[in-house]
Each structure stands twice: as C-alpha cells, then as structure tokens.
Amino acid sequence: DAKTTQPPSMDCAEGRAANLPCNHSTISGNEYVYWYRQIHSQGPQYIIHGLKNNETNEMASLIITEDRKSSTLILPHATLRDTAVYYCIVDRIQGAQKLVFGQGTRLTINP
Amino acid sequence: DAGVIQSPRHEVTEMGQEVTLRCKPISGHNSLFWYRQTMMRGLELLIYFNNNVPIDDSGMPEDRFSAKMPNASFSTLKIQPSEPRDSAVYFCASRGLAGGSYNEQFFGPGTRLTVL
Numbered sequence: 001d002a003k004t005t006q007p008p009s010m011d012c013a014e015g016r017a018a019n020l021p022c023n024h025s026t027i028s029g030n031e032y033v034y035w036y037r038q039i040h041s042q043g044p045q046y047i048i049h050g051l052k053n054n055e056t057n058e059m060a061s062l063i064i065t066e067d068r069k070s071s072t073l074i075l076p077h078a079t080l081r082d083t084a085v086y087y088c089i090v091d092r093i094q095g096a097q098k099l100v101f102g103q104g105t106r107l108t109i110n111p
Numbered sequence: 112d113a114g115v116i117q118s119p120r121h122e123v124t125e126m127g128q129e130v131t132l133r134c135k136p137i138s139g140h141n142s143l144f145w146y147r148q149t150m151m152r153g154l155e156l157l158i159y160f161n162n163n164v165p166i167d168d169s170g171m172p173e174d175r176f177s178a179k180m181p182n183a184s185f186s187t188l189k190i191q192p193s194e195p196r197d198s199a200v201y202f203c204a205s206r207g208l209a210g211g212s213y214n215e216q217f218f219g220p221g222t223r224l225t226v227l
Contacts, residue, residue, distance in 0.1 A: 043218025101154040
C-alpha cells in the first residue's frame with residue numbers, strides 16, 4: 001500500500017479555511033485517497049474520499065492533483081470543533097478494510 | 112441508531128489478570144474491526160472479521176491476544192495474561208456491505224485499558 005506524508009501540526013483561525021496537505025507520491029492507479037479525523041478521546045470519523053476528481057460533501061472538499069501524487073483536504077469555514085488529528089490514507093476501495101493510520105496532522109483551530 | 116457500543120469504557124487491572132473487551136457493532140454491518148492506539152505506535156489494526164469470520168489477524172501482537180465474533184451483534188477481544196505494555200485505548204469499528212462503493216468504518220468510543 002502507498003504511504004502518505006502529512007505535516008505533524010497546523011494552526012488555523014476560526015472561520016477561515018483550513019487546508020491540510022497530503023503527499024502520496026507512490027499511489028497506484030486503483031488506489032483512493034481517504035480522510036478520517038479523530039477528535040480528542042473519540043474514535044476516528046470518516047470525512048471524505050476520492051480517486052482523481054475533486055470531491056465535496058457537507059463536511060469538506062478534497063482536491064487531488066492531476067498526477068494524483070498529492071491532495072488537500074479543505075475545511076471551508078473551520079470551527080473550534082474541527083480541532084482534531086486528521087489522517088490521510090491511501091488504499092484500494094475494495095481493500096479499504098485495512099485502514100493504515102499514519103501519524104496524521106494535528107489541526108488546531110484558534111479563536 | 113446507537114452507533115458502535117463498547118464496554119467497559121475504562122478498565123484498570125493488574126498484570127497477569129485476564130481482560131475482556133466487548134463490542135456491539137451497528138446493526139446490519141457485516142465487518143468488524145479491532146484497533147489499538149498508543150502514543151508510541153499510533154492507531155493500529157489488530158484484527159478484522161467479515162460475516163463473523165476472522166479475515167486478517169496479522170496485527171494481533173502475540174498469543175496472549177484473542178478475538179472472537181460468535182454472532183453478528185457481538186465481539187470480544189481478550190488479553191490473557193495482561194501486561195503493562197498492553198495499556199492503550201482499544202477501538203472497535205464496524206462497516207456495512209462494501210459492494211462496489213465505499214462504506215466507511217464507524218468507530219466506537221473506545222475502551223481505555225490500564226494494566227498496572
């Protein structure tokens with residue numbers, strides 16, 4: 001499975017867009033990019049996933065570069081409740097049972 | 112829906128004792144996962160089941176760990192004997208039928224285990 005690289009921490013002001021980068025330069029053609037987050041003391045929570053097209057849902061947007069070697073998760077209007085560790089995971093959709101969590105990015109939203 | 116239910120939420124035990132963690136997946140989900148989270152190793156998959164059958168237990172650290180899923184609504188993770196290095200938060204997650212689309216994993220609140 002392809003590995004991902006994320007910055008260990010980021011800060012963002014409340015109300016601003018939070019942009020979380022992820023590098024996955026060894027991603028294969030049949031592998032998707034998944035994002036989960038973990039709010040303190042809770043279990044991880046699914047956010048969004050994509051293959052090559054940009055995706056948007058009620059929680060976030062996912063921008064994947066044309067070469068698919070990197071992506072950005074965007075929280076358009078960050079709130080204090082978005083403070084969490086964000087995990088970028090790469091896997092096949094059929095094989096996405098085995099979520100391999102890296103260290104993630106600890107995002108802190110500041111008032 | 113109550114979500115994934117785990118019990119107990121906190122467990123403190125002494126080294127050498129048997130520990131049993133319990134999980135009730137979301138009704139209708141056919142896959143169940145056990146994860147362990149520590150500061151040193153992060154979040155790691157221990158074992159997962161499909162339709163009550165263990166599919167991959169390569170993450171189970173050693174023979175002291177065992178997991179069962181006797182039916183679709185219940186699973187246990189047992190540690191016998193427990194050791195201080197087993198101290199961690201243990202998460203259970205469940206997932207619906209995958210088919211051709213992605214179904215995310217839903218995580219429970221976790222069990223915080225402390226082995227003295």
